[in-house]
């Protein structure tokens with residue numbers, strides 16, 4: 271079977287494990303990850319971009335489970351971190367410090383200091399003010415800080431407005447017309463070393479020419495830097511490679527590579543990229559159990575035990591996630607999201623049109639609206655697909671709900687890689703009465 275999540279004999283499997291067995295072991299809701307999907311996607315990028323010697327820095331923010339990070343580190347992956355916490359996670363998981371890049375518009379002196387101390391590969395710098403801050407911290411440590419300038423190439427990634435980052439009106443990166451001045455400042459500051467340029471134009475991009483246009487936009491600047499003898503080594507082309515949320519959506523990574531690799535090669539730079547969703551998105555599902563079936567007015571609400579605190583994407587981006595019963599008798603065998611998926615997204619002929627909702631007190635707490643599915647009963651399991659990226663990573667304790675357990679599957683085996691949060695976990699650090707009271711100063 272070529273897909274890590276697939277139906278066999280009318281039942282959903284992750285790799286070699288029927289996912290119902292996992293739900294019985296851990297309870298629901300639970301995130302189930304296919305380790306092999308993560309590794310396969312990583313290998314696909316390395317292969318597609320082999321001519322530009324790629325360093326894949328997996329974007330931790332998409333899914334930061336330590337067990338998965340460890341598997342990625344063992345496969346030779348680098349990491350893209352956006353906080354001190356993510357740098358720490360990468361190191362805990364066994365990452366080589368020299369394969370960690372550190373991005374984000376608001377790095378604090380404390381975060382910069384920590385990353386310098388660990389010896390990361392470079393900082394992706396987003397503003398003039400940040401250059402000054404990194405220089406000050408490096409000076410205190412008597413160190414040279416490696417930096418890449420994040421350029422905002424003003425390219426439309428053609429994606430959801432909340433995950434578009436490469437247009438001029440977005441808060442990210444440095445405008446091309448200010449970039450020369452930044453490079454000059456790097457030279458003046460002495461303790462900064464410009465190792466590369468960084469681009470990231472948005473997420474869930476499904477047009478292969480968007481990244482290529484971004485590279486074209488910065489090419490004259492790269493040439494100018496080289497003429498000025500800046501020791502440029504890397505072009506970091508960011509992440510954003512789209513995946514299948516709908517059956518058959520998304521592009522093979524080779525389509526991106528076909529347009530990008532020749533351009534990077536012509537520049538004589540080593541390629542670095544920061545994929546998050548492409549590696550993790552279709553490597554995870556959220557398993558949830560039907561609590562009630564509630565007909566109401568013209569509708570049928572399927573109330574499940576997962577909620578917006580567990581998976582926020584539908585509520586805040588109106589994101590589509592395929593959902594289908596774990597037991598689906600009579601369904602032909604096949605990969606759930608593969609081009610020849612046995613699932614009919616339009617629903618079965620004798621299906622019921624449900625709003626699949628969670629128990630949280632908000633109308634926005636839903637996973638699917640007006641979705642035709644096979645009839646489901648209380649206690650049955652529903653799989654929500656493509657939840658490996660920005661699922662658990664964005665989960666919260668809203669409504670004092672513990673976050674779900676996370677399970678990693680590897681072949682015929684699985685293990686609990688993150689325990690379900692208990693209520694005691696959730697309220698840890700809170701106090702009923704003051705430990706210490708402070709008085710306002712006069």
Ligand code: LLP
Nearest residue numbers: 329470473474509510511544545546547660
């Ligand atoms: N590099 C940078 C600088 C980024 O800002 C991001 C994502 C990535 C890499 C990884 O992008 P990816 O390959 O995963 O598309 N929560 C949203 C997505 C936010 C993306 C933020 N930045 C969602 O659930 O769709």
